[in-house]
Amino acid sequence: MQRILAGLHRFQRDVFPAKKALFESLCDGQAPYALFITCGDSRIVPSLLTQTPPGELFLSRQVGNIVPPHGTLYGGVSSTIEYAVGVLRVRHAIICGHTNCGAMTAILHPETVEDFPNTRRWLANAEVARQLVNARCPNGTEEERIEMVTRENVRIQLMHLETHPVVAVAVAQGALQLHGWVYHLETGQVDAYNPVTKEFAPITFDEPDADEPGAADLAISEISGMFEEASR
Numbered sequence: 001m002q003r004i005l006a007g008l009h010r011f012q013r014d015v016f017p018a019k020k021a022l023f024e025s026l027c028d029g030q031a032p033y034a035l036f037i038t039c040g041d042s043r044i045v046p047s048l049l050t051q052t053p054p055g056e057l058f059l060s061r062q063v064g065n066i067v068p069p070h071g072t073l074y075g076g077v078s079s080t081i082e083y084a085v086g087v088l089r090v091r092h093a094i095i096c097g098h099t100n101c102g103a104m105t106a107i108l109h110p111e112t113v114e115d116f117p118n119t120r121r122w123l124a125n126a127e128v129a130r131q132l133v134n135a136r137c138p139n140g141t142e143e144e145r146i147e148m149v150t151r152e153n154v155r156i157q158l159m160h161l162e163t164h165p166v167v168a169v170a171v172a173q174g175a176l177q178l179h180g181w182v183y184h185l186e187t188g189q190v191d192a193y194n195p196v197t198k199e200f201a202p203i204t205f206d207e208p209d210a211d212e213p214g215a216a217d218l219a220i221s222e223i224s225g226m227f228e229e230a231s232r
């Protein structure tokens, strides 16, 4: 605990005063740019990964970055989605899975969580991903099967996300874009799901051309389309 308290002390002594104006401006309310749904894994730090300051990402974190379909479970995830999309009107929703995810291993081997009834039921929301991997990759190595279930789970949870009425309406109105990511712990690479090719591919970042007048501060990724400059 000492390490956490020392960190809090450094934050209050060094970080907060240095960014006082930002923190004060955030007291007036929040207008986050994206809903970021990811695993509770301690190795995923969304604001570090996306280099976003406080106030830009509305977070929903749970084991296996799972989104139960609408109508199956009324609780934290569904109300977080409704608040972020319906009230705060985020423009993007990102479901971010990751490599070396213990939940993905548990999805493939449900017997390992038999003694954890909540986890077993929670991971049942990824049952489609498990069966797809078993059908498509029955003889693959454990590593190949884990990779596949990680991607399939993101894809399935994106579909679940769109069953939530507030999401479906916002997408239909062109007010919300959905994105599926897989973050590679070992390299920092992020693969994004392309709904056209139905494949995951690394997100590419095109450096803006400094000589070009009006070059954007942030280049645009064709796949995710989420790096467009915020005009809000």
Ligand SMILES: [Zn+2]
Pocket: 039, 040, 041, 063, 064, 065, 098, 100, 101, 102, 103
């Ligand atoms: Zn995880």
